[in-house]
Structures are given as structure tokens and as C-alpha cells.
Amino acid sequence: MRPLRAIWPQLAARLQANADYVDLFIGAFSHIETAADITFVDVANAISAFEAAAWRCTDTPFDRAVGSDGTLSADVLDSISPKVLRGAELFYGEAGCAGCHSGPFQTNLEFYAIAMPQIGPGKGDGSDGHDDFGRERVSGDESDRYKFRTPSLRQVAQTGPWGHDGAYDTLQAVVRHHLDPLTSLENYDTSQARLPSRSDLDAKDFVVHSDAERRGAIAAANQLSPVDLTEEKIGDLIEFLTVGLTDSSCVDLRADVPASVPSGLPLAD
Numbered sequence: 369m370r371p372l373r374a375i376w377p378q379l380a381a382r383l384q385a386n387a388d389y390v391d392l393f394i395g396a397f398s399h400i401e402t403a404a405d406i407t408f409v410d411v412a413n414a415i416s417a418f419e420a421a422a423w424r425c426t427d428t429p430f431d432r433a434v435g436s437d438g439t440l441s442a443d444v445l446d447s448i449s450p451k452v453l454r455g456a457e458l459f460y461g462e463a464g465c466a467g468c469h470s471g472p473f474q475t476n477l478e479f480y481a482i483a484m485p486q487i488g489p490g491k492g493d494g495s496d497g498h499d500d501f502g503r504e505r506v507s508g509d510e511s512d513r514y515k516f517r518t519p520s521l522r523q524v525a526q527t528g529p530w531g532h533d534g535a536y537d538t539l540q541a542v543v544r545h546h547l548d549p550l551t552s553l554e555n556y557d558t559s560q561a562r563l564p565s566r567s568d569l570d571a572k573d574f575v576v577h578s579d580a581e582r583r584g585a586i587a588a589a590n591q592l593s594p595v596d597l598t599e600e601k602i603g604d605l606i607e608f609l610t611v612g613l614t615d616s617s618c619v620d621l622r623a624d625v626p627a628s629v630p631s632g633l634p635l636a637d
């Protein structure tokens with residue numbers, strides 16, 4: 369058994385030993401009749417069913433504006449605000465965002481190198497292990513170096529810090545990065561990085577970024593073309609991302625935290 373999976377029966381055994389969990393599992397799954405029937409797969413399915421139902425977050429202006437043919441209704445967006453409509457038009461037009469952030473989740477699920485600054489200790493790549501080669505780590509193909517999957521932009525105003533390594537501390541900054549990736553990489557302000565501080569880790573956080581050669585390699589891999597937008601248009605684009613893609617019922621999820629759990633473990637406030 370692979371090491372990770374070896375823990376599964378042990379986790380299932382803990383639940384099997386708790387009468388309250390056993391009752392909940394019997395109630396939720398028709399194939400579970402006794403404690404011994406509970407497996408880790410049931411646990412994973414229960415968690416994913418909860419996440420899919422509770423955190424779907426699809427009540428956004430964007431969702432209300434999408435018609436059955438997949439096009440956006442200008443009237444619906446305009447009724448929220450003309451700025452949101454202008455932002456959506458830019459996103460799907462002049463700003464070129466939908467070239468990658470397409471479809472109902474604003475992602476084509478493909479991988480691109482967009483010159484995101486590399487911060488943090490790295491993933492074990494490069495001569496000193498501080499690089500993160502991104503998609504190449506999975507594909508083994510050098511031409512995939514520094515490529516990362518286009519992320520969904522649903523609820524994006526709440527998902528900071530932004531970028532695969534959380535390099536940007538504001539949505540504004542990560543959007544501006546897209547408009548001029550190489551300048552943004554070169555002028556990246558490291559003071560915005562939100563990283564845990566510990567002396568041994570702190571020393572590794574900017575090893576890659578402060579190395580001109582490696583910054584050059586990240587720049588050379590870039591596939592994102594700059595776009596020249598006025599300040600007003602950048603404001604409109606951000607309005608679409610923040611207002612248009614936010615389900616306001618999903619901003620504060622504290623109501624989903626139960627008062628207690630059968631294990632008796634304490635819950636964070």
C-alpha cells in the first residue's frame with residue numbers, strides 16, 4: 369500500500385469507534401449498515417458532497433447574466449452597474465482575459481508561463497532546490513517550465529494572496545502584472561509577500577527572485593502578451609472581477625461552522 373493510503377484505514381477506524389459518526393454515516397449512505405462498512409472513500413465523498421453543496425457560490429451577477437447559449441446579457445450586467453458591464457466587455461474583449469480564463473469557471477484548464485514572481489522556499493527544483501518548475505514537475509517536459517494552470521476566477525476578490533505562490537497581496541497588483549508581465553516581474557515589491565516568518569525560512573524566501581539569471585529564465589518563458597489599458601479601464605476590469613464574480617452569500621462562511629462535532633475536538637472561533 370502506498371504510504372499515504374496506509375493512513376486511510378486508521379482514519380476510518382476512528383470514525384467507526386464513534387457511535388455518533390456511525391449514525392450519521394448510516395443515515396447518509398445506503399450502502400453503510402454497520403460501523404465496519406465505513407471506509408475512507410465514504411469520508412472523502414461526504415466531504416466533497418458538503419463542499420459542492422455549501423460552497424458552490426454560483427449566485428453571482430456573472431451567473432445571472434449567462435444565458436442558456438453561454439453568452440452574457442448586457443442588460444443584466446448593466447442593471448448591476450455600467451462599470452461591471454464595461455469590465456465584462458473588456459475581460460471578454462480588448463483585455464484578452466478570456467483567451468485563458470474562459471468558460472463557466474473562467475479557466476480553460478490549460479497551463480501557461482506568465483512570469484509570476486517566484487517567492488517562498490521552492491519545490492525542490494533547480495541547483496539549490498529553491499525553484500518551482502510548475503507543470504514540468506508533472507510532465508517532465510522542459511518546455512513546460514514555469515507553466516501553471518489557469519486558475520478559476522470565481523470569488524477571486526476573496527482568494528488572495530494571488531498567484532500560485534501568493535506573490536501578490538492585492539487583486540489590483542496581480543491584474544496589473546497581467547497587463548505588463550515582464551516589467552511587473554522585474555519591479556516586484558517583495559515587501560508585499562505574505563510568508564510565515566522563521567529565520568531558516570526567511571533566508572530562502574527570495575533566493576530565486578533576487579537571482580537575475582533565474583528571473584531572466586522566468587521572463588524568457590513568459591507567454592502572456594502585454595495589454596495597454598487606461599487607468600479607467602483597469603478600474604472597470606477590477607469591478608467586473610470583484611462585483612461580477614462574487615457571490616455575496618459566500619463571503620462570510622462562518623455560519624457553516626457547526627457548534628460542535630461528534631469527535632469533541634475544539635472548533636476554532
Ligand code: HEC
Pocket residue numbers: 459463464465466467468469479480481482484516517518519520521524527529530531532533539542543546547591592595605
Ligand atoms: C495566457 C493565459 C492568460 C491570460 C490571457 C490571462 N491570464 Fe490570468 N492567469 C493565467 C495563469 C496561468 C494564472 C496563474 C499563474 C501563476 O499562478 O503562476 C493566472 C492568474 C490570474 C489571477 C490570479 C488568480 C488567483 O486566484 O491567484 C487573476 C486575478 C487573473 N489571472 C486575472 C486575469 C485577467 C484580469 C486577465 C486579462 C487582463 C488575465 N488574467 C489574462 C493565465 C492567463
